[in-house]
Amino acid sequence: MSNMSVTLAGVELKNPVVTASGTFGSGQEYGEFMDLNRLGGVVTKGVANVPWTGNPVPRVCETPSGMLNAIGLQNPGIDVFCERDIPFLRKYDTRIIVNVCGRSEQDYCEVVERLSDEPVDLLEINVSCPNVREGGIAFGQDPKALFRITQEIKKHAKQPVIMKLSPNVTDITEMARAAESAGADALSLINTLTGMKIDINRRTFALANRTGGLSGPAIRPVAVRMVYETVRAVSVPVIGMGGIMKAEDALEFIMAGATCVAVGTANFHDPNAAEKIVDGIGAFLESRNISDIRDIRGIVQE
Amino acid sequence: MKQLENCRIISQTQIEPGIFDLWLEAGAIADAAAAGQFVSVYTRDPSRLLPRPVSLAQIDRESGRIRLIYRVTGPDTGTEQLSKLHAGVPLRVLGPLGNGFPLQEVRNKKVLLFGGGIGIPPMLETARALAADHGTEVTAVLGYRTGSFLADEFREVCHVLISTEDGSVGTRGTVLDAVRSDGRQADAAFACGPRAMLRAVKEYCEAINMPCWISMEERMACGIGACLGCVCETKEVDGHSHVHNARICKDGPVFVSTEVVL
Numbered sequence: 370m371s372n373m374s375v376t377l378a379g380v381e382l383k384n385p386v387v388t389a390s391g392t393f394g395s396g397q398e399y400g401e402f403m404d405l406n407r408l409g410g411v412v413t414k415g416v417a418n419v420p421w422t423g424n425p426v427p428r429v430c431e432t433p434s435g436m437l438n439a440i441g442l443q444n445p446g447i448d449v450f451c452e453r454d455i456p457f458l459r460k461y462d463t464r465i466i467v468n469v470c471g472r473s474e475q476d477y478c479e480v481v482e483r484l485s486d487e488p489v490d491l492l493e494i495n496v497s498c499p500n501v502r503e504g505g506i507a508f509g510q511d512p513k514a515l516f517r518i519t520q521e522i523k524k525h526a527k528q529p530v531i532m533k534l535s536p537n538v539t540d541i542t543e544m545a546r547a548a549e550s551a552g553a554d555a556l557s558l559i560n561t562l563t564g565m566k567i568d569i570n571r572r573t574f575a576l577a578n579r580t581g582g583l584s585g586p587a588i589r590p591v592a593v594r595m596v597y598e599t600v601r602a603v604s605v606p607v608i609g610m611g612g613i614m615k616a617e618d619a620l621e622f623i624m625a626g627a628t629c630v631a632v633g634t635a636n637f638h639d640p641n642a643a644e645k646i647v648d649g650i651g652a653f654l655e656s657r658n659i660s661d662i663r664d665i666r667g668i669v670q671e
Numbered sequence: 672m673k674q675l676e677n678c679r680i681i682s683q684t685q686i687e688p689g690i691f692d693l694w695l696e697a698g699a700i701a702d703a704a705a706a707g708q709f710v711s712v713y714t715r716d717p718s719r720l721l722p723r724p725v726s727l728a729q730i731d732r733e734s735g736r737i738r739l740i741y742r743v744t745g746p747d748t749g750t751e752q753l754s755k756l757h758a759g760v761p762l763r764v765l766g767p768l769g770n771g772f773p774l775q776e777v778r779n780k781k782v783l784l785f786g787g788g789i790g791i792p793p794m795l796e797t798a799r800a801l802a803a804d805h806g807t808e809v810t811a812v813l814g815y816r817t818g819s820f821l822a823d824e825f826r827e828v829c830h831v832l833i834s835t836e837d838g839s840v841g842t843r844g845t846v847l848d849a850v851r852s853d854g855r856q857a858d859a860a861f862a863c864g865p866r867a868m869l870r871a872v873k874e875y876c877e878a879i880n881m882p883c884w885i886s887m888e889e890r891m892a893c894g895i896g897a898c899l900g901c902v903c904e905t906k907e908v909d910g911h912s913h914v915h916n917a918r919i920c921k922d923g924p925v926f927v928s929t930e931v932v933l
């Protein structure tokens with residue numbers, strides 16, 4: 370068996386496959402279809418200091434080889450999350466990565482502080498949600514704002530901090546460098562690309578929020594390119610995501626230099642997708658006589 | 672247990688212009704399914720990622736078959752692609768999903784089953800399940816624009832009232848017009864159909880203090896409660912979400928009418 374384990378910001382994962390935030394809840398629902406112990410980690414749905422109601426419906430729609438969503442970060446708040454979701458995930462031998470959202474610097478810090486005594490392995494900070502007006506993406510599109518919030522969060526965080534980057538920027542490497550220089554322990558990308566669909570029969574927007582985040586295979590080439598550029602711009606590890614449907618897609622990200630990969634929209638197409646991707650990466654390594662996944666990480670150069 | 676099953680198409684026929692009647696071999700789903708639940712059907716086109724939620728119109732546990740009755744919503748849609756498939760073709764189906772109608776709650780009572788348009792099919796399995804219980808007095812109130820698809824199958828198991836918008840069959844008007852003109856009394860109601868019908872049925876039942884359960888629809892992605900795509904507004908703070916929202920795919924699609932805001 371080839372070695373599949375990887376180290377991300379000092380935390381060892383049994384394999385590089387995690388779930389993408391917001392597509393997997395806290396694992397309860399998909400746990401009915403797959404063995405969560407097989408995953409390198411579960412990245413939970415974004416959680417804020419207090420409950421958020423989210424956006425009006427329709428919140429999702431299908432697009433060619435993808436989908437738009439504008440959930441609006443509905444979440445039950447950090448207290449319920451700590452009481453219910455963390456104990457659930459603790460029953461499994463998989464890393465717990467908590468995705469954090471907020472409307473202000475203070476919101477983020479409150480959640481991060483609340484999590485400092487909780488048995489979670491890593492924090493992923495969502496400063497790139499295109500679907501909420503305040504906070505979220507406001508921090509993710511300006512390198513100075515990103516630097517400041519990363520620095521502030523690092524002061525309060527006990528676990529390693531992954532900053533999740535938005536693709537809705539001109540130069541992803543500028544954002545990556547800002548987060549790294551502020552102390553981010555790792556980066557994850559890409560969040561969704563802002564999009565719009567119009568329902569010509571109803572003569573209105575397909576989503577109540579008008580715009581939504583585009584995900585799925587439609588964005589994969591953009592994501593692979595951005596991961597490739599980011600890996601070359603910073604020295605912290607990167608979690609790559611965007612349209613990964615099968616092991617071959619995940620391997621593109623790894624060869625571009627990603628340490629881990631996250632599976633998102635694919636879960637909706639096949640509730641066993643993440644587990645199949647773990648199996649598929651293993652089979653690929655075996656069949657090519659690659660003894661360690663690290664041997665192919667970032668193997669694509671210039 | 673819900674699962675992703677590779678089902679085989681047994682037969683598919685068009686029963687009305689644009690409405691298709693599909694039987695699937697789905698042993699595991701049939702085994703676990705109940706009236707008012709739905710399945711999510713994946714198309715065979717890999718560029719259409721999301722499954723189509725479709726209610727169970729009939730469940731045959733003995734032969735391990737399920738029946739789906741669906742409308743093709745337009746040209747170049749997933750349902751149009753599905754409608755072209757023949758017997759023998761495999762389809763990936765996720766199910767059974769959602770909670771279903773609370774059949775126990777209406778046992779040995781008089782119950783009205785309101786179905787409107789493409790909300791009629793799930794009422795067929797519901798009527799069959801309730802009718803198997805001889806003490807329960809079932810009346811299906813079926814609302815159509817025109818015509819009366821499936822009405823004969825309902826007549827095999829329960830009493831039937833019909834309304835049509837054009838007056839071509841039964842009472843001209845809505846399902847409530849059909850009930851009022853019949854003067855029928857009942858103890859409880861189940862309903863599935865367009866939002867305007869659900870709202871009217873909810874108001875009608877609440878005004879006369881009749882318990883009512885309604886089956887809701889929304890755009891879905893995961894279909895199992897993970898993505899929070901398919902919520903409806905709830906009167907009280909929901910036990911799972913901790914806000915005034917419930918997941919239609921997981922906590923529903925059937926809700927007590929007084930629990931939800933329409």
Ligand SMILES: Cc1cc2nc3c(=O)[nH]c(=O)nc-3n(C[C@H](O)[C@H](O)[C@H](O)COP(=O)(O)OP(=O)(O)OC[C@H]3O[C@@H](n4cnc5c(N)ncnc54)[C@H](O)[C@@H]3O)c2cc1C
Nearest residue numbers: 431721723724725726740741742744748749750888889890
């Ligand atoms: C719980 C539930 C039960 C349903 N039961 C039935 C049934 O028994 N028979 C039936 O004909 N229809 C039913 N529907 C509606 C059915 O899901 C849609 O008509 C169908 O998804 C449309 O897909 P399409 O391929 O024709 O359209 P497309 O335009 O190709 O669909 C694009 C996307 O939008 C979604 N979508 C489009 N319209 C709807 C809609 N009205 N509701 C939910 N999603 C939609 C599709 O699932 C798909 O993800 C049900 C819906 C729900 C939520």
Ligand SMILES: Cc1cc2nc3c(=O)[nH]c(=O)nc-3n(C[C@H](O)[C@H](O)[C@H](O)COP(=O)(O)O)c2cc1C
Nearest residue numbers: 389390391415438495559560584585611612633634
């Ligand atoms: C329905 C949905 C909800 C999402 N919610 C979140 C979220 O709460 N926090 C976050 O950081 N990203 C969220 N995302 C973005 C995903 O984590 C991921 O970055 C993106 O979808 C690209 O990956 P994919 O193409 O594999 O889905 C969400 C995506 C989807 C489709």
Ligand code: FES
Nearest residue numbers: 892894898899920
């Ligand atoms: S469709 Fe994902 S929660 Fe209902």
